[in-house]
Amino acid sequence: MKLSDTLTGEKRDFEPAGDVVKIYVCGVTPYSASHVGHAMSYIVFDVLHRYLEYRGYKVRRVQNFTDIDDKLIDRAAQQGKTVEELAGQYIDEYFEDMDALNVRKADEYPRATQEVPKIIEMVAGLIEKDFAYPSHGDVYFRVTKDEGYGKLSHRSVDQMRAGARVEAGVEKDHPMDFAVWKGAKPGEPAWDSPWGPGRPGWHIECSAMSLRYLGESIDIHGGGQDLVFPHHENEIAQSEAFTGVAPFARFWLHNGLLLKGDEKMSKSLGNLVSIREALESYSSDAIRLSVLKSHYRGPGYYSDEALAENDRALNRFRQALQAPSNAGAGSKLDAAGYKERFIGAMDDDLNTPQALATLFDMARDINRDAETGSDVGDAQALLRELGTAIFGLTFKEREVEVGDDKAAEIQALVDRRVELRAAKQFADADGVRDELTALGVTLTDSAGGTTWHVD
RNA sequence: GGCGACGUGGCCAAGUGGUUAAGGCGGAGGUCUGCAAAAUCUCUAUCAGCGGUUCGAUUCCGCUCGUCGCCUCCA
Secondary structure, eight states, rough: OEEETTTTTEEEEEOOSEEEEEEEEOOOOOOSSSBBBHHHHHHHHHHHHHHHHTTOOOEEEOOOOOOHHHHHHHHHHTTOOOOOHHHHHHHHHHHHHHHTTOOOOOSBOOOOGGHHHHHHHHHHHHTTTTEEEEEEEEEEEEGGGGGTTTTTTOOHHHHHHOOOOOOOOOOSTTTTOOOEEEEEETTTOOOOOTSSSEEOOOOHHHHHHHHHHHSSSEEEEEEEEEGGGIIHHHHOOOHHHHHHHOSSSSEEEEEEEEEEETOOOOOOOOOOOHHHHHHHHHHHHHHHHHHHSSTTTOOOOOOOHHHHHHHHHHHHHHHHSSOOOOOOOOOOOHHHHHHHHHHOOOOTOHHHHHHHHHHHHHHHHHHHHHHTBBHHHHHHHHHHHIIIIITOOOOOOOOOOOOHHHHHHHHHHHHHHHHHHHHOOHHHHHHHHHHHHHEEEEEETTTEEEEEEEE
């Protein structure tokens, strides 16, 4: 299969270096509820993981939690909680959200606060090689010492300097030098180190965790496009400087960002939609579909219209999966071609829109052939397998709570209409249906009787 | 200012140097159904604009216009 690599800018053949595909994905900073932008990113890497396994690879995926940083410290202080309590709360919520979205668990979820010894080891190693230097309780990475700095984000140190908004009053040798260790201010959580009490810089934790859990060189490093610079650029710099091994990651995969309206969804713009809010109105299938509908490297757009549209589209799959199959019929819908198309699309840098189109084509052909009494069992099984195993869909109807009393009331009306229809009093029957429609009930008449559901 | 991405039907969104430019939603019409719903069939685009390369470009190159992201914490 082919994958795009941000570093080289190329799409090229992917094979893991060893027996296991080693993947590191940058996780969240748990200081507030995860939003649908996070959902998009983790769904993308979930599908990557699922697809690699489908293609027969063993996969080891590691995803961190940045459970110590400025925002966590500030917010914990505001709420009168410890950083640990606050982070723990949102980590729990993160797992609940991902479960609800049917995102499979990574193999490891290391936390920055539990990796401090490894981080200190790296910082010390970087100082020893003169890639880093202590300054006033902090330790900074020396950007000018790294010739390759800027290779991921395709810019030179000089270019960055031109547009950089430089922190004032910080004792750095070069404006672009970044902190690998931050000295603690009074009252902040801190760990002892050779440079005084402090905590890890943001970037170093990912380098340390990737190194500890996956080794010096990994196959795929993933994250949102907004992490390319500075976070991933800095990870490369630290990791390769510390280990002397390159490449730190063989493929850099970055998902596009989720926009709302025409702007990025972000805290500062106040347009965040949390995952739990979205799940109040839409199914996880609909949310996953909105991610799969467009290519992972392009931007996503969040809108209520699109989510509602997805629920309608998903009905096509549910109908096709329920279509009657005439096992042993003379004519049989051959599933092999669809599978080949699906794999061909996914092998091409995870072209989920095209793979999804294959599934829709399959649904249409299943429905058409089922009407003529063909055996569509193989195709239905394939549709279900690809949809659930790789795309992580459930194909379940969104459950709407209907109380027992209301259900009895509805059923009584439905029964009355059935009687009226049997008596061919269609005008009255239609009147009853109007009443039911007003209650949000949709009826379906078929040879087997009348069924109803509430949207 | 620097770096990068993008501009395809009413909306969303794949794709290709040259036979019919996927798919979803929506719209119009037909089949089926007492009527609906569902399903199915048919129809619904010349690919931002201008130049260039080419026998031929929506697809390659340049410019213009427009949009977005990153350059500061961010999936």
